[in-house]
Amino acid sequence: MADDNTVFIGRKETMAYVLAAVTLFNKDYKKVVIKARGRSISKAVDVAEITRHRFIEKAEITDIVTDTEKIDEKDSDRTVNVSSIEITMELKD
Amino acid sequence: MADDNTVFIGRKETMAYVLAAVTLFNKDYKKVVIKARGRSISKAVDVAEITRHRFIEKAEITDIVTDTEKIDEKDSDRTVNVSSIEITMELKD
Numbered sequence: 001m002a003d004d005n006t007v008f009i010g011r012k013e014t015m016a017y018v019l020a021a022v023t024l025f026n027k028d029y030k031k032v033v034i035k036a037r038g039r040s041i042s043k044a045v046d047v048a049e050i051t052r053h054r055f056i057e058k059a060e061i062t063d064i065v066t067d068t069e070k071i072d073e074k075d076s077d078r079t080v081n082v083s084s085i086e087i088t089m090e091l092k093d
Numbered sequence: 094m095a096d097d098n099t100v101f102i103g104r105k106e107t108m109a110y111v112l113a114a115v116t117l118f119n120k121d122y123k124k125v126v127i128k129a130r131g132r133s134i135s136k137a138v139d140v141a142e143i144t145r146h147r148f149i150e151k152a153e154i155t156d157i158v159t160d161t162e163k164i165d166e167k168d169s170d171r172t173v174n175v176s177s178i179e180i181t182m183e184l185k186d
Contacts, residue, residue, distance in 0.1 A: 038135065039132075039135050040135070041134060041135040041138050042131065042132050042133070042134040042135045042176070045134050045159050045176045045178060046176045048159060049159060049160070049161045049174075049176045053161055053174075061159060064157035064158075064159065065157075066138050066141060066142060066154060066157065066180075067142070068142045068146055081142075081146075083135070083138045083139045083142045085138055087159075
């Protein structure tokens with residue numbers, strides 16, 4: 001599955017997602033992608049920074065891409081624009 | 094001054110910082126840097142996305158760097174780690 005190596009940031013506490021990222025690296029993934037939208041973007045950056053500084057020191061951030069996604073609002077016909085981020089972390093040799 | 098072309102994200106509403114970024118581009122700066130720490134990081138991404146999609150369509154995000162900064166806590170000897178982001182936007186030809 002394409003998204004096996006992806007951590008989607010949601011409403012749990014930061015360390016839950018750090019654990020998810022660390023677990024992926026320990027399962028021998030060389031690349032882990034952290035994705036978030038809206039207010040979770042700050043948490044995504046925290047997850048990447050904590051993962052590389054405290055747990056997986058060989059991991060570095062190799063790419064950060066932001067985008068704007070259109071989300072359909074519940075109970076209305078409106079769509080809202082939401083910023084998103086994708087942080088790619090890879091093990092260096 | 095080195096920071097002339099920099100927008101520091103704080104507690105104001107998002108559009109105040111979008112206006113600041115747009116104003117810098119309109120003053121003929123070719124490069125604008127958006128900086129934020131902690132929970133303001135999500136707002137920094139919003140500012141960059143709104144600036145390039147709605148106002149300065151020639152601007153593109155050319156670099157995004159995250160870091161961890163040590164901040165001295167007020168009224169204590171502790172330092173806390175805070176994530177930061179620097180988003181560089183440049184006019185394309």
